[in-house]
Ligand SMILES: [Zn+2]
């Protein structure tokens with residue numbers, strides 16, 4: 001399954017807090033739509049209430065990375081377990097295009113529900129499979145951006161921006177999360 005694409009959506013949201021307030025993608029419905037324009041799964045109505053809830057989610061996800069960097073397995077588990085309770089995934093069995101029955105994420109729910117359920121589930125699966133040390137915060141003191149370490153020798157230390165700046169070849173290839181129903185299916189299959 002493609003863990004990376006969903007977990008990178010968590011990274012994308014947390015790192016969106018780093019910019020100036022007038023560039024924050026959560027500043028307006030329009031700017032948020034641009035922010036997730038490459039994710040068809042998230043191309044649903046966004047309300048001002050969603051923007052507020054996404055800000056809370058952003059803070060909550062950032063705290064998961066902080067606990068991980070502190071090396072606190074229990075801290076990460078507590079944070080993610082609380083989020084899993086608030087943002088459950090809703091798998092549904094579907095069939096389309098002559099495919100056999102398979103699981104998709106439910107199309108019901110607000111954009112916040114969708115963003116939260118997929119990022120929280122994928123981070124939880126990733127931590128469960130690879131450990132909390134795969135979640136990191138950039139080693140540059142003035143930088144609060146987070147990253148997921150996909151390197152084979154767990155050597156990553158910088159966010160995407162500073163990895164590029166340093167030509168750090170150990171970084172994950174920065175793939176933009178590509179949201180398709182099929183990928184939604186892979187998260188739900190992995191956890192069901
Ligand atoms: Zn950085």
Ligand SMILES: [Zn+2]
Nearest residue numbers: 104181182185
């Ligand atoms: Zn399908």
